[in-house]
Amino acid sequence: MAGNDTPWVLPSRGRVGMISLIIAESAIFMIFVAAYIFYIGKSLDGPTPRQVLKIPIFITVCLLSSSLTMHWAIATLRKGKTASFNVFWLITLVLGAIFLAGTGREWQHLIYQEGFTIQTNLFGTTYYSLVGLHASHVTAGLIGLTIVAILGLAGKIKREHSERCEVFALYWHFVDAVWVVVFTVVYIVGR
Amino acid sequence: MASESIALRVHKSPLHVVYECVATADHKKIGLMYIVYALLFLVVMGIEAILMRIQLSHANATFLSPEVFNRLFTLHGTTGVFFVAMPILFGFGNYLVPLMIGARDMAFPRLNAFSFWMTAFGGFFLYASFFAGGGLSQAGSAPDVGWFAYAPLTSPTFSPGHSTDYWTLSLLLAGVGSIGAAVNFIATILCMRCPGMTLSRMPLLAWMNLVMGGLILVTISPLTAAQLMLMADRYIGGHFFDTAAGGSVVMWMHFFWIFGHPEVYVLIIPCFGFVSEIVPVFSRKAMFGYPAMVAASVSIGFVSLGVWAHHMFTVGMPSYGNAFFVLTTMVVAVPTGIKIFNWLATIWGGKIRFATPMLFCIGFLFQFLIAGLTGIMLATAPFDWQLSASYFVVAHFHYVIVGGILFTIFAAFYYWYPKITGRMLNETLGKWHFWIFLIGFHLTFDFMHIPGLLGMPRRVYTYEAGRGWETWNMISSIGAIFQAAGILIFVYNMIVSYFHGALAGNDPWDAWTLEWATTSPPPDYNFAGVPAVRSRRPLWDIKHPDDPDWKYE
Numbered sequence: 001m002a003g004n005d006t007p008w009v010l011p012s013r014g015r016v017g018m019i020s021l022i023i024a025e026s027a028i029f030m031i032f033v034a035a036y037i038f039y040i041g042k043s044l045d046g047p048t049p050r051q052v053l054k055i056p057i058f059i060t061v062c063l064l065s066s067s068l069t070m071h072w073a074i075a076t077l078r079k080g081k082t083a084s085f086n087v088f089w090l091i092t093l094v095l096g097a098i099f100l101a102g103t104g105r106e107w108q109h110l111i112y113q114e115g116f117t118i119q120t121n122l123f124g125t126t127y128y129s130l131v132g133l134h135a136s137h138v139t140a141g142l143i144g145l146t147i148v149a150i151l152g153l154a155g156k157i158k159r160e161h162s163e164r165c166e167v168f169a170l171y172w173h174f175v176d177a178v179w180v181v182v183f184t185v186v187y188i189v190g191r
Numbered sequence: 192m193a194s195e196s197i198a199l200r201v202h203k204s205p206l207h208v209v210y211e212c213v214a215t216a217d218h219k220k221i222g223l224m225y226i227v228y229a230l231l232f233l234v235v236m237g238i239e240a241i242l243m244r245i246q247l248s249h250a251n252a253t254f255l256s257p258e259v260f261n262r263l264f265t266l267h268g269t270t271g272v273f274f275v276a277m278p279i280l281f282g283f284g285n286y287l288v289p290l291m292i293g294a295r296d297m298a299f300p301r302l303n304a305f306s307f308w309m310t311a312f313g314g315f316f317l318y319a320s321f322f323a324g325g326g327l328s329q330a331g332s333a334p335d336v337g338w339f340a341y342a343p344l345t346s347p348t349f350s351p352g353h354s355t356d357y358w359t360l361s362l363l364l365a366g367v368g369s370i371g372a373a374v375n376f377i378a379t380i381l382c383m384r385c386p387g388m389t390l391s392r393m394p395l396l397a398w399m400n401l402v403m404g405g406l407i408l409v410t411i412s413p414l415t416a417a418q419l420m421l422m423a424d425r426y427i428g429g430h431f432f433d434t435a436a437g438g439s440v441v442m443w444m445h446f447f448w449i450f451g452h453p454e455v456y457v458l459i460i461p462c463f464g465f466v467s468e469i470v471p472v473f474s475r476k477a478m479f480g481y482p483a484m485v486a487a488s489v490s491i492g493f494v495s496l497g498v499w500a501h502h503m504f505t506v507g508m509p510s511y512g513n514a515f516f517v518l519t520t521m522v523v524a525v526p527t528g529i530k531i532f533n534w535l536a537t538i539w540g541g542k543i544r545f546a547t548p549m550l551f552c553i554g555f556l557f558q559f560l561i562a563g564l565t566g567i568m569l570a571t572a573p574f575d576w577q578l579s580a581s582y583f584v585v586a587h588f589h590y591v592i593v594g595g596i597l598f599t600i601f602a603a604f605y606y607w608y609p610k611i612t613g614r615m616l617n618e619t620l621g622k623w624h625f626w627i628f629l630i631g632f633h634l635t636f637d638f639m640h641i642p643g644l645l646g647m648p649r650r651v652y653t654y655e656a657g658r659g660w661e662t663w664n665m666i667s668s669i670g671a672i673f674q675a676a677g678i679l680i681f682v683y684n685m686i687v688s689y690f691h692g693a694l695a696g697n698d699p700w701d702a703w704t705l706e707w708a709t710t711s712p713p714p715d716y717n718f719a720g721v722p723a724v725r726s727r728r729p730l731w732d733i734k735h736p737d738d739p740d741w742k743y744e
Contacts, residue, residue, distance in 0.1 A: 013298040013382035020374040020408055027412030028419075031446055035420065035431060044437045119428035122437050129423055129431075 014167040022174045025137070029178055032133055033185055036126040040190050043121035049191045052114045053127075059102030060183055063138075066095035067176045070169050080159040086152045092172070093145045096138060103135050127186060134182050137175045144168055216300035217715060218285050221307050223611065225282030228311055230682075232274040235318075237678060239267040241671055244635075248668035250656035260652035261335035266317070268338030269358065272454065273365045274314035276596060280461045281310070281372050283603055284400045286611065288376065290706035290713060291394045293385025293722040298378035302371050309368030313361045320357035334358035337650065339451060340421075342432035342443040347425055356425060359418050366415040373407035376400050385705075387724035392744075394704045394727070395478065398485050399464030402492045406457050409496065414450035417443065441506055448499035455591065456495040460488060462599035463530060466552050469606050470534050472702045473549035474541030477728060477740070480533040487526035487533075494523050504575040513572045520570035527563055531556065546700075547621030551602035554629055558594030562587065565640070580650075583643025589636050593674075601628070601681065608685070609699045613711040614692030620684040624677050631673025638666040703728035 073088035110116045118128040246255040297303045320333045334354045336344045380401045423429035430436035432443045471478045500516045565587040608616045642660040698707040726740035
């Protein structure tokens with residue numbers, strides 16, 4: 001029968017587990033995006049998105065490039081080049097941190113200069129919850145990135161860990177992909 | 192071997208057992224904890240049901256106050272779905288799936304323990320609302336917004352105090368636990384199968400748990416999202432469901448039922464797995480139409496994602512919306528019908544053994560069919576306009592949940608109890624349990640359809656005399672007593688058989704799946720050697736080396 005002489009290979013449980021988690025997270029984001037789209041233009045009073053939101057080009061570029069550097073980090077780790085892995089990984093970490101800081105500055109501006117909060121109107125409620133949900137995922141990612149970065153600098157990350165780093169990278173790519181959706185919905189369609 | 196491990200079990204000190212429970216990451220112990228936890232809450236929700244049935248047994252009753260009645264039906268529903276049905280199915284899945292696919296544990300044992308404790312704390316948290324947050328002495332302790340908690344009833348204006356927060360947070364906790372469990376099930380089933388166990392040879396129970404896991408990922412998450420929104424509204428002044436700020440309460444309905452309807456399939460699909468394991472063994476035939484069964488389950492999973500608004504026909508959707516949800520809902524009947532025919536064809540011409548597990552499965556087949564038929568009636572929008580939120584609906588979904596889900600769970604208990612404990616459940620008591628519970632079930636829920644047709648709305652704490660509802664309600668309440676008696680026999684049977692039941696041996700039912708290849712109860716490592724599988728019935732191959740299944744598959 002088939003299967004007796006061919007080797008018995010099953011998918012990696014780390015990858016399957018992470019993909020499952022990503023599906024679940026996508027469903028959460030889908031609901032928040034649906035709420036955002038449904039409430040576009042339905043706020044009873046101002047401010048409107050066009051009055052307060054500026055398109056965050058710089059931090060978007062940072063976050064999207066961090067996917068690329070993450071990819072390079074993993075590729076170099078697979079070849080066993082741990083030094084360049086550390087460099088790429090740290091760049092990823094810095095790019096992610098710049099993004100989060102950028103979101104923080106945007107929020108600070110909105111709250112203290114514009115007086116625009118989650119309580120202001122429907123736009124505020126949906127904007128802060130959707131962007132905040134994404135930012136919380138970036139934060140979780142940054143925590144993971146930092147832990148691996150510390151281990152990497154201590155020389156503990158070797159070639160055999162590339163599989164695990166790759167599973168983590170799946171999450172980071174997901175966070176980036178979600179930003180593409182959030183960016184489109186909040187700053188282009190919604191504005 | 193079996194008696195030896197039973198002897199070991201008895202000599203553990205209670206403290207040691209507690210320590211093992213808290214610290215364990217073993218799939219069998221976690222499975223058992225899920226099951227015990229769920230049985231505890233089954234009794235709690237049963238008591239809530241009995242109290243409500245006493246109140247409704249006659250007109251103008253004053254046994255319960257309206258406030259208490261509201262809390263009881265809220266907790267009864269919430270507990271039933273989240274803290275009885277889901278944990279009990281997770282428990283069986285946890286215990287059985289690794290054994291059935293020849294693995295030593297789940298893919299992520301610690302995530303497994305984490306998921307259990309999240310679910311468990313969710314349930315305890317819900318009931319803590321009775322004592323904390325202004326409970327006991329003040330009004331408004333336990334949640335009273337109904338299990339689907341429609342907005343704006345949950346807004347701070349209409350739900351002051353913290354009762355609704357308890358509801359929200361407990362479901363959020365349980366939701367995180369469920370998502371963890373689903374991730375674990377999927378990873379286990381896809382990545383931990385023993386050599387030779389291809390997807391097309393996997394026991395149907397494992398298949399059903401895979402489908403359940405996939406469904407949980409896309410259904411529990413929307414609920415989690417909706418709970419986050421509700422918390423934003425209640426705590427930090429959000430306006431998601433706040434009509435005063437232009438928010439929409441209908442959006443909550445959509446988000447809740449995007450979760451709520453597939454949730455029913457999350458619950459029933461593993462039960463299909465139980466039936467698909469038990470019916471062949473007690474008919475002494477291989478499962479009829481295995482690929483059709485798998486295909487039907489997967490398609491039920493997909494179709495169930497597009498039917499949610501049949502809960503909302505009375506909201507006033509546009510006609511094309513109504514038509515869409517009527518059609519998708521009716522489409523569910525097709526794969527479900529395929530399943531019923533497959534089970535019947537498995538029984539057909541078989542050498543049937545009417546042991547207790549089989550009795551409960553046969554009860555399931557009849558009752559699930561009727562539940563499906565009333566489901567199709569309610570799927571017809573005009574019919575639903577008349578009967579939505581009436582006792583007809585209550586009777587319909589209890590037919591699914593009690594007549595379908597609970598009956599198969601009982602079957603699963605009688606079937607796998609010997610594997611889990613090493614001792615058989617008493618057959619005589621089992622038959623008493625079956626017949627008394629069957630009578631009680633039909634008394635309660637068959638007759639509950641009628642006051643619904645006569646116009647009795649759900650969730651009323653009492654009703655006036657002279658509307659023709661009294662007799663039917665009285666019959667339903669009498670049925671509840673029978674059901675309680677059945678449950679008592681079941682609990683008594685489980686306790687007595689644990690100590691005095693006949694020794695089961697490895698394979699008391701002469702079954703064909705891998706869990707029966709190891710000892711009862713199984714050792715910590717499940718299998719001494721990693722099994723290898725060549726067909727869908729590996730134990731048949733071992734028992735009949737002259738005529739193995741793999742020659743024909």
